[in-house]
Amino acid sequence: MSDLTLNGIPVVDTFAEAFDVAGTAIIVTNDTAKWAMIAATTMTGFATSVIGCGAEAGIDAELSPEETPDGRPGVRILLFGFEPNGLKDQLIKRVGQCILTCPGTACYAGVDGPTKIKLGGAIRYFGDGFAVAKRLPDASGKARRYWRIPVMDGEFLCEDSVRAVDGAVGGGNLLFLGRTHAETLKVAEIAVEAAKAVPGAILPFPGGIVRSGSKVGGRTKGMMASTNDAYCPTLKGRAGSALPAECGVVLEIVIDALTSQGVSDSMRAGLHAATEIGGKHGLIAVTAGNYGGNLGRHHYHLRDLIGPHDATKEG
Amino acid sequence: MSTLTLRAAPPERLDFLAINPLALSGLSQSEAERLEVGSSRTGVRLGDCFAVSLDRSSTLTIDGGHERLDRVGASLSEGTIRVVGDVGQRLGAGMAGGSLTVIGNAGPYAASGASGGTITIEGDAGDYAGGAVYGAKAGLDGATLIIRGSAGAHLGDRMRRGTIVAGRAGAFAGSRMIAGTLAALAVGDHPGLGMRRGTLVLGSHGRMAATFVETGTHDLVFLRLLATALRRVSTEHADLLGKPLRRYSGDLATIAKGEIWVAA
Numbered sequence: 001m002s003d004l005t006l007n008g009i010p011v012v013d014t015f016a017e018a019f020d021v022a023g024t025a026i027i028v029t030n031d032t033a034k035w036a037m038i039a040a041t042t043m044t045g046f047a048t049s050v051i052g053c054g055a056e057a058g059i060d061a062e063l064s065p066e067e068t069p070d071g072r073p074g075v076r077i078l079l080f081g082f083e084p085n086g087l088k089d090q091l092i093k094r095v096g097q098c099i100l101t102c103p104g105t106a107c108y109a110g111v112d113g114p115t116k117i118k119l120g121g122a123i124r125y126f127g128d129g130f131a132v133a134k135r136l137p138d139a140s141g142k143a144r145r146y147w148r149i150p151v152m153d154g155e156f157l158c159e160d161s162v163r164a165v166d167g168a169v170g171g172g173n174l175l176f177l178g179r180t181h182a183e184t185l186k187v188a189e190i191a192v193e194a195a196k197a198v199p200g201a202i203l204p205f206p207g208g209i210v211r212s213g214s215k216v217g218g219r220t221k222g223m224m225a226s227t228n229d230a231y232c233p234t235l236k237g238r239a240g241s242a243l244p245a246e247c248g249v250v251l252e253i254v255i256d257a258l259t260s261q262g263v264s265d266s267m268r269a270g271l272h273a274a275t276e277i278g279g280k281h282g283l284i285a286v287t288a289g290n291y292g293g294n295l296g297r298h299h300y301h302l303r304d305l306i307g308p309h310d311a312t313k314e315g
Numbered sequence: 316m317s318t319l320t321l322r323a324a325p326p327e328r329l330d331f332l333a334i335n336p337l338a339l340s341g342l343s344q345s346e347a348e349r350l351e352v353g354s355s356r357t358g359v360r361l362g363d364c365f366a367v368s369l370d371r372s373s374t375l376t377i378d379g380g381h382e383r384l385d386r387v388g389a390s391l392s393e394g395t396i397r398v399v400g401d402v403g404q405r406l407g408a409g410m411a412g413g414s415l416t417v418i419g420n421a422g423p424y425a426a427s428g429a430s431g432g433t434i435t436i437e438g439d440a441g442d443y444a445g446g447a448v449y450g451a452k453a454g455l456d457g458a459t460l461i462i463r464g465s466a467g468a469h470l471g472d473r474m475r476r477g478t479i480v481a482g483r484a485g486a487f488a489g490s491r492m493i494a495g496t497l498a499a500l501a502v503g504d505h506p507g508l509g510m511r512r513g514t515l516v517l518g519s520h521g522r523m524a525a526t527f528v529e530t531g532t533h534d535l536v537f538l539r540l541l542a543t544a545l546r547r548v549s550t551e552h553a554d555l556l557g558k559p560l561r562r563y564s565g566d567l568a569t570i571a572k573g574e575i576w577v578a579a
Contacts, residue, residue: 029536070539106536132512132572134537135476136496136544148537157536 006306007275010285016173016267017290018298021050022087023080023168023258024117025110025200027063028099033073037062039105040075043098047079047090048205051224055090056080056170056256058202060110069108069138070157076110078202080170080256087164088117095158096123100149106157109144111258113165120147120158133160165258169298172255172263173289174270175213175231177247179282185209187274187281188251194273201257201266213252216291228289247284260298268305316372319365321379321400328354328403329364331387336394340371354385380419388415391432404441405448407434410458423467424448429458429477433548439464445479445497446472453493455479461548471497474513480549489515492573498545498552510566510573514541516555517577527565532579 004011028043030036040059047057060076068074079094081087099107100123107119124131127149135145145160174191178184192208195201203209218226229235230242231250243250253270257263271286278286288302317339329352339347347369348362361367365377373394377387380400388396388407395414404422407415410429416437423441426434427448436444444466445455453475460479462470468485475493486503492510504521507513538556546553559579565571 069543070536071543072536072539130572133494134496134514134540136540137547138540139543139547141547146537146540148535154533155535155537157540 004303004306006271006286007278009275009278009283011271011275011302011306012285012287013301013303014288015290015293015299015301016171016288017293017296018169018171018173018260018263018300019296020298021056021080021082021168021170021256022084022115022164023078023170023256024087024091024113024162024164025060025076025078025258026091026095026119026162027068027074027076027108027110029063029068029070029072029074029106029108030102030104031072033062035102035104036073036075039099039102040077042102043094044077044079044204045098047094048210050080050082050086050170054081054086055094056202056204057094058196058204058256060200060202069144070106072106078110078200078256078258080168080204084115084117084164091117091119091162092122095119096126100126100151100156100158103153108159109162111163111165113163115164115166116161117164118161120145120149120160123147123156123158124149167260168256168258169260169263170256171296171298172257172267172300173213173252174267174274174302175250175252175287175289176274176278177231177243177250177284177287179246179248179284181249183281184249184251184283187278187283188253190277191253191270191274195253195255195266195270198257198262198266198269200259200262201255203253203255203266205254208253210252210254211250213250213289216295242287244284252289263298264300264305267300268307271302271305316374316376317370318368318376318378319361320368321377321381322364322366325359325364325381325383327357327359328383328385329359330354330385332389334361334375335388335391335396336373336375337392339369339375340373342369344369380417382420382422385422387417388413388434391415401438406436407432407458408448410434420464425462426455426458426460426479427451428453428456429460430456431458433459433461435461435463437463440466440470440481442467442485443469443472444481445470445474445477447474447491455495459548466499468503470499470502471495478544478548480545480552486521488517489513489573489575496541496544498549498555500551500555507563507566507573507575509569511569512572514573515575516541516545516552516560517575518555520575520577523563523575524566526567527563527575528567530562530564532559533562538576 063074213228214225353359420438455474462481492513498516500518
């Protein structure tokens with residue numbers, strides 16, 4: 001299957017194919033970390049795939065009061081879309097429905113970038129003319145503009161605009177080929193923990209893991225994507241199957257990040273973490289998903305992620 | 316550091332609009348001494364009243380002020396002016412950037428129309444500090460005005476944006492305010508009269524106008540951000556926000572988007 005190994009686990013000499021996307025980050029705060037997380041979890045729900053959900057979103061980090069603009073506990077959320085206008089639409093909808101509505105929550109820009117997305121300046125219309133803007137310097141002296149929208153628990157405070165970054169990448173991935181569902185899930189969980197620890201990277205699928213990897217198109221007319229039959233264990237033995245006989249389950253992690261380096265670092269962390277414990281959990285091999293290299297301009301070769309000191313060649 | 320040292324009390328009001336570090340950096344000493352600064356037909360020149368010492372730096376010290384020095388630092392866009400002594404009216408009027416400090420008192424209309432930079436008055440300020448001159452659309456317009464001592468009446472009249480902090484202020488602080496932030500440890504009667512938007516934070520106040528309505532006490536996130544912003548210029552004023560506060564909304568005679576926060 002492969003001439004590469006890492007920690008004794010075969011690594012297929014292939015690459016993950018990823019795409020340029022529009023990405024932004026926001027910080028939500030609340031009086032307690034619990035309620036900041038409730039707001040963030042709600043906003044990042046139904047945001048696994050940009051194709052079906054309009055956006056891919058996830059929680060990048062929990063922030064201490066010292067790390068937030070208002071000195072309260074917070075959460076940094078990353079949101080990705082196909083392009084800035086789609087991202088703006090999703091951002092306003094999700095902040096409007098999930099952050100504005102959540103008791104005690106405030107919302108701030110979480111990243112600097114070249115593209116301005118009006119956020120508080122759009123949501124302020126909910127204030128029905130009673131909202132007021134305020135421009136104040138932050139702790140570093142940079143002037144920031146906020147909207148204060150009257151709501152039933154006081155005010156919803158939201159920064160006037162946030163920024164979309166250049167260079168965000170979506171679709172970094174790793175596929176773990178295992179023997180049993182429970183053991184492969186364990187491997188994937190450990191990979192997720194390592195991959196999401198990289199700042200500026202999120203894994204948007206449930207628990208960071210996707211079981212329904214897809215290919216472009218399908219046999220049914222009009223399908224944009226359909227099941228990745230080459231990696232379905234029940235389709236082993238057919239022409240086109242990529243799975244060895246002993247493989248009983250395949251789980252994938254998908255990574256979006258504000259930078260290409262973030263995707264690379266996150267994949268590397270996930271790959272190393274998975275292979276470190278893979279031997280104990282029946283991990284057969286690690287591979288990655290791509291579309292032949294013609295759709296996405298970012299290619300993350302697993303050979304490069306193994307690293308020069310860990311790579312071994314077998315005869 | 317360039318220095319202008321006052322030699323004698325000015326014989327008339329002097330206009331310092333053209334006296335700033337940037338303007339002086341391109342002049343020789345003799346050219347600077349010939350700059351007309353008088354306000355009458357007698358043609359008073361800078362060298363008539365001041366000993367001039369230039370080094371083309373971005374800092375200018377006026378050593379020895381006088382209440383007849385008008386428009387000191389007016390339209391300043393960069394650099395630093397430091398005045399040891401008093402100044403007249405319209406200190407820093409229309410200033411766009413830089414730093415202006417007066418170790419003394421200032422006359423009326425200090426910082427009127429100033430859109431950027433920081434103006435610090437270590438002593439007292441006259442009426443309409445940060446206020447609009449007659450006919451002007453706005454008073455302070457984005458700059459930061461710090462008055463360590465007392466301000467006169469109508470502090471921040473028609474101010475549009477920016478921040479004013481003052482020790483004490485007279486009546487009608489924040490009158491006709493368009494927007495911005497004004498914090499004072501104590502003010503006289505009728506704060507915020509006619510204000511449209513904006514925020515007043517007051518340690519104490521005189522009579523409140525009948526067109527303000529109390530909305531109660533509120534623990535708003537905004538107050539945390541405001542405290543952070545105020546702490547950059549005055550810890551004492553930022554600490555006003557650390558205590559329980561009552562909020563008044565008004566002026567109901569206008570669009571009533573303004574607010575006055577006072578100690579509960």
